[in-house]
Each structure stands twice: as C-alpha cells, then as structure tokens.
Amino acid sequence: MARATTTRSKVIFTVIGWTIGFLIFFPILWTFLTSFKSEGAAVATPPQFLFFDWTLENYREVQSRSDYFKHFTNSVVISVGSTLIGLALAIPAAWAMAFSPTKRTKDILMWMLSTKMMPAVGVLVPLYLIFRDWGLLDTRFGLVAVLTMINLPIIVWMLYTYFKEIPGEILEAARMDGASLMKEIVYVLTPMAVPGIASTMLLNIILAWNEAFWTLNLTAANAAPLTAFIASYSSPEGLFWAKLSAASTMAIAPILIMGWFSQKQLVRGLTFGAVK
C-alpha cells in the first residue's frame, strides 16, 4: 500500500513539475512559434497554435534588414568581456572578505550591494556626459566597462558566499607548507571553488547578454548588441509581432544553447552550499 502511495505521489509531483516547467517555458515556445507565422496569423483571434501556414519569411526579412552577426559579435564581446574582467577583480576581493574579514567587511558588502539599489536611469545623464567626454559612446570598451561595474557587486557577493563554504584551515595548511598568497589563490582556492566561479561566470554572461538599458542608451551603430537588434523590430504603425519574434528567437538562441549545455554546472553552482 505504502508503495502504491509513493508511486502515485511520484506521478503527481512529476505532472506538477512538468506543468510548471511548461508554463515557464511557454512564452519562449510561443515566441518561437510566432516567428514562423505571417503577420496576420500572429495576431489572429483565436490564437493559432500549430495549425497555420509555416513560413520562413520573417527570418529572411530580418536577415536582409539587419546585420545579425555584427550585433551577435558585440553581444559576445560585451558579455564575456565584462564577466572576465569582473571575475578578475572580484576573486581577490571575495577572497579578502571571506578569509581575512575585518569588522567592516559586512558593511562593505552591504555598501557594494547598495549601488544596485539606484534605478539606472538616475545616473543616465551624468554617465552619458562622462562617456561623451571620454569618447566612449558607442564603443564596446565603454560597454564592457559599464557592465563590469554594474555586475561587480553581484559577482563579489556570489563568490563571497561560495568562498565562505571553503574551510579556511585548508588555506592555512597550504600557507604552513610555504605557499605564497598568489599560489594559495591560484592552486588551492580556485580549484575548490570552480563550481562556484563557473556558475557565477555563466550567470553573469546571461545577465550581461540580456542587459537592455545601458546597451541601448550608450550605443548607436557600432557597438549595439542584440538588444538593439530586437528593439528595431517593434513598430508603432504596422504589425510586427512575427518579425519581432523571429528577431527575438535569433537573439536568445545562442544564450539558450549555452545555458542548455551548462545547466549541470549552473544548477550545481546555484545550489552550492545549500545541501551541506
């Protein structure tokens, strides 16, 4: 009897799990389906689910109108670049906070996080002026710099929590054996924290990939990433859902594929510590 209950509850949980999963995934699926519809079918009521005339017209149109690869390259450079620089700055910072804390460490952490609390638009004009004077407007370098700064608090916080899980004694032992500070970080700490670093890196690439305020406001033609590519397909006068969906599908595909391949790493990193 007990066995039957277990099976039944397993089935129920599985169904619930799949239902929730499907609900969360549905908007992406719908975008994907809409990208193969004609503009008329995209706004039809009742909505057409699978039985419509499938067409590649939208992809052709998007390809002929925009330079996808330019935007794609910009997205890759900006998201990977800002994440790597962010990690290089954050690993030593998180190390210091985790393994040699002072009485101000908590305050510093809070202060770092507080920089995220201001709405971005509040600093738009000052930052725009700085960018203008330094010639950074519409450059990849400028965007890498700004996204690094924006995501740095999150990187430090994530790494700090991961590092806290690593027993300080191991590092002490390494020190006793004569390891220098650099060696201690590179050969002892980093290998142990790889899952944490990897998931921080992946999460930040995703965040930077999707960042749509600064990437739209600080670029024009040269450094515009995929967010600008999507923004160009919405129209105040004329139907645009199908073309916008095609552009969105093309913009999220790379990051979706990356997320798919690294999901094990991501999940492991995000739950790191919680199971201990």
Added chain:
Amino acid sequence: MLTRTLLLGAASVLAMASFANAETLTIATVNNGDMVRMQKLTDDFTKKNPDIKLEWVTLEENVLRQRVTTDIATKGGQYDIMTIGTYEVPIWAKQGWLLPLDGLAKDYSKDDLLPAIRDAVSVDGKLYASPFYGESAMVMYRKDLAEKAGVTIPEKPTWDQIAEAAKKMTDKSTETYGICLRGKAGWGENMALLTATANSFGARWFDEKWHPQFDQPEWKHALKFYVDLMKEAGPPGASSNGFNENLALFQTGKCGIWIDATVAASFVTNPKESKVADKVGYALFPTGGVENHGNWLWAWNLGVPAGTKKAEAAQKFISWATDKAYTELVASKEGWANVPPGTRTSLYANAEYQKAAPFAKITLDAMTAANTSKPTIKPVPYTGGQFVAIPEFQGIGTAVGQQFSAALAGSMSVDQALQGAQALTTREMTKGGYIK
C-alpha cells in the same frame, strides 16, 4: 606567429585608412514601413554620393525618443540625422538642438510641401526638419457592413451619425463590432484620438491662462460620448487597444468603423495583409456640433542635431530622401501605392497616385482641414492638433490617458476620470510655472 599578427594588424589599419575618406552618416529612425523601404532604397543615394556611407539605427518609437533626447540634450553627437515627430520639432528648434535646414539641395522644392505640414516643422519661417511622411486622421469603414445595416456614412459625418451606424453594424454573435477606437493609455495613443475628438466637440486642454479645462461641459460630453459608444459598439478589452491592435481587428473583418491615422488606409487596402481590402470606404474625421474635424496632424521628419559635425552631408541625404525625386524612385520600384504620403501637394495632383490610392483625396482633405495653430473653437495659448506642443505634454498626456483608459475599462466613472485629469494637470502645470 607574431609576424603574421603584426602583418594582419597592419593590413587592417590600411583597410580602415582607405575607408576614412568616406564620411559615415548615422541615421536614427523608427521601424515604420516607409522608413524600412527608404533603407532598402539607399543604394540609389550611395551610388550618387560614393563618398558618403550610411549607418542605420532603427529603434522602437519610445526607445528612440528617449535615446535621441538624451543624445541631443547632452550634445552627444551620436547621430547625424534623426527621425522626429512634429511634436518635437518646434520644441527642439527653440532649444537650439536642431540646425536649420538651409543647406538643402538647390532643387529641393519647399513650396511644394503641404502648408500645414511645412508650418508644423518651421520656426520663424525657417525649416528645422524635412517631412518624410505625414498623416491626419479619418474614418475608415466597411462599405459592405454599412450597406447590410442600411446606413450611409456621408463624407463629412457627425459623431451622432457615426454612433448610429456603429450600433447598427454591431453583431456580437459574429464578433463584428461597430466601432474600433484607441483605448491604450499614452499621449501618442488614446490621447491623440481623444484630444482630436475633444477638439471636434469644442473642448480645449487649457484656457488662455493655462488652466486645465477638464471640468468644463465640453470635455465631459466628449469623454462620455466616447465611453458610451465603445461600451455599446466597441470590441471587448478596448482599453488595451492601440493603433496596431485596431489595425489587426479591422483587417480581419471584426470592425465596422475605425477612426485613426490616415496612414492606416494603405495597410487596410493592401490585399496581402487585409481581408477587407476592397471593401473600405472613407470619410473625414467626425464633427461634434462645431465645424472642427479634430485637427489631427502628424509627420515623421528628418532633422539634423546641432551636435553633428557632418551637417553638409546630412542635408544632402535629407534632400535625397524627402524630395519629389524620391517619390518617383519608390513609385518606379514598388508602385505608387507605396510612396510616402502626406507631405507634398504635387503627389495629390498626380493621376497615377490617385488611381493607385483610392484614399488620396480624403487624406488630402483631412490634412488641409487640419489647423494646428487653431486646434479648437475657443481660444487657446498652445499650438498642436492631437497634442499640445509643450515639453510637459508627454508626461501629462500619458497620465491623463491612464485616467481615460481606466474610464473606458470601467474601473472608474467618467466624472472620476475627469476629476483625476483636472487635478493632476493642474498640479503639473503649476509645477511647470504655467499657472501663476
């Protein structure tokens, strides 16, 4: 390896240097059909001007407005040409943000521009932007449904005639709704329609001393008429419908009457997109007791920001994109029905255009009927037709639009919406220093 990298680097530097001779113009624009067509036809321009390269930045309307405003206000210099509306041109020109267009090509025919449009983009007699396409508003209706319902819509209808026809055309069992009007909140969405409607009922936004007039009977009359009509003969969920939603409804045969921008006519008569392409009739924007067709006037224009260093090349491009020759270029490649409408008198005298665009006459009538310097019967301190040409209007218009959208949705009464609008507009206008 190092040598190879160095060689590659040197080669790319040389390649860049050879490009340096060509001047690159960065053009910010919206994703509307006519602009997209312009992008596709730019080969014609670059062939004639091999020393000018074009870079396009296409953005969604509101993103574009925010983006170019930041750039122009800080003199960021990211764009050499901007696509801006008739709302921005006079405000920005007075701020000194736009360069006067005095370097247009010699054969650019300024006199051929429709007077109403030319005035809308000029300040002190100087052109500050060149109109690319223009629009007013009009009534589009289904001739077949009108016939079936036994109603006729005259060329100059009144709101009462429209309401009667809409009610008779409604058949909710087949999801056919007599009238589709904008309801989505926004200064450029429902407030464009409602300001024009209010004008046609004799209402005004402000009196001569900038006091809001939502507490006056004309506004109540106009708003109550709109809400009642939409409740009886409008589609469900109308408070979230804007131009595109209504376009989709009309094209799929679900609306009897649609009153909106004249540019919509080219969409609803396009047989590739519209199920009702051959069944559309047109009439002027309705009047509500006073002789006023709403005074809706809008144009998308190309302007040159004061921060650019390439003003000469920019004006060369603007001359190409907005003069008569461009119209002929579009006609030869894509047919007369696809030329950008509403900017030039000569287009409406063209027999071929009249044949290809059955809505040409009524569009011209609507545009010539619009008078943005006298939007409504009573005297006002502002200009503008379906908007009030002051910098604060974007914010105020959208906030008032939210009140009226809520009245349409039924979450507040017409009186409450008007009271809310009156209070918030008074507050903002006092803050802005208009009300002393």
